[in-house]
């Protein structure tokens with residue numbers, strides 16, 4: 001079974017701890033080459049996320065993390081860098097693991113469109129507009145004022161649409177979410193969010209939001225953050241995650257769901273899903289509950305179709 005994963009924060013860990021080796025099994029690193037390889041992950045998105053411990057986040061910090069991505073991940077002999085649809089298909093036929101470079105939160109771009117376009121030149125192909133709080137462009141989901149886009153943020157959306165950078169709504173405020181649907185015409189992705197109906201956390205999406213993504217031919221990456229899966233009790237199990245799959249299928253999203261683990265961005269885990277190498281446990285659970293063609297779509301096929309349609313030619 002092939003797998004694609006829409007979100008991880010391994011670059012953040014590699015940035016903060018230069019001793020971590022992407023080529024080794026490291027206790028501290030959920031996503032590493034041996035683990036991806038063991039599990040059958042064929043494509044992994046790597047997010048540039050400047051953690052709150054960085055006092056004055058700047059474009060230079062983004063460049064440092066992109067440098068780490070190129071030096072430690074994309075240049076690994078078993079990995080290949082995906083910038084367009086042809087790269088995606090080449091990764092499949094080469095047997096290498098494809099890496100897609102993403103940005104989580106535009107905060108450090110500080111409204112600079114030259115910097116935004118430079119990210120495209122450096123290979124960033126998917127951008128999460130906010131992290132949890134407000135930035136110059138838009139509010140995140142935990143910002144108490146619950147605002148939408150600024151004028152500069154709206155201009156940025158036009159630029160993203162023109163360049164062909166995919167927009168990610170995970171972490172975005174609800175007002176921002178609905179404004180985005182007015183202002184931006186292309187398919188939209190939520191790389192790491194679950195269903196609010198089943199687990200009412202602000203990071204999860206309402207049925208109306210999920211349906212809007214599905215109707216827009218978008219993609220929802222269900223995430224392994226345990227408290228986004230099941231709020232009422234621990235341990236959270238893989239069977240709890242499957243309920244989110246059923247819910248999205250009931251909303252008509254069977255061809256628009258996949259996974260976005262958030263590995264290396266979490267300090268708690270679903271039972272049996274401690275790192276990328278544990279994807280086998282999900283495969284087993286899926287195979288017990290769905291047809292093989294569905295399992296293939298959830299793990300890989302839906303992401304594949306979304307990426308081949310929405311990455312640049």
Ligand SMILES: [Zn+2]
Nearest residue numbers: 104171192265
């Ligand atoms: Zn996140």
